[in-house]
Amino acid sequence: MSEESSPNPNYFNADHDLRKMSTKAFGIENESFAIIDSEVGVHNYSELEWAIVRRVIHATADFDFAGKERIAFHGDVFESAFGAIENGCHIVSDVEMVFSGINKQLTRDLNLKTLCRISEDSVVKYARDNNLTRSQVAMDFSAAQIQNGIVVIGNAPTALLHVISMFRENRVKPALVIGIPVGFISALESKKELLSTPVPSITNIGRKGGSAAASSIINALMLIYKTRLHQN
DSSP states (O other): OOGGGSOOHHHHSOOHHHHTOOHHHHHHHHHHHHHHHHHHOSOOOOHHHHHHHHHHHHHHOOGGGGTTTOEEEESSHHHHHHHHHHTTOEEEESSHHHHHHSOHHHHHHTTOEEEOOTTOHHHHHHHHHHTOOHHHHHHHHTHHHHTTSEEEESSOHHHHHHHHHHHHTTSOOOSEEEEOOOSSSSHHHHHHHHHTSSSOEEEESSSOOOHHHHHHHHHHHHHHHHHHHHHO
16 A cells, blocks of 8 residues: 555544543554555545545444445535534434444534434424334434534435435535445435535445444544644
8 A cells, every 4th residue: 555545543543642542442443454454455545535434444344345335425525524523513313323423522522512313202203193214304303403514324314315305405504414324225325316416425335334334434534623633
């Protein structure tokens, strides 16, 4: 792998003191990243993109995210995401597993707000009464927080399709959509629809995805942003 294609681990991982990690844990993480770099080899991702992709691989142990079901970056992903983070945006997730995987220390450090409404009584009732999925209703009920915010979807294609519809209806304009739902029904199709919109997005090509992949992407974005602040 060329030097250009492999990010400096001290820059993109942040030092262990900044992340409140033990030196042992930090060493294990960096050793894991070295293995990922070695096994993937040469790739076409930019330095910032690769910092995201290898964290997804680290979270899932699935090298397909750099291969046939590769992570795709669409639009001004980093500029838009970092601008939203700077403005103290909401991070809206589709399911509680994604919500749980978001690093709460990073959100506190960056003064960000997290939201997942899928289990709220009003969402459950509306979904049941209108024969909708709870995840798409949760997105609908979170429109105010999605506006200029970051949406993180790792489980529910219906949630991703609904966010796309909301955008096309001029109801919301998210700063970034991380749309990486897993599954057989509409997962692949929802990702293709996302890439057809002008919304900055991070997704992947294929059926794979999931909560761990989705939360690792937002965590990586927050960590990169925090590291850049620390260095300036």
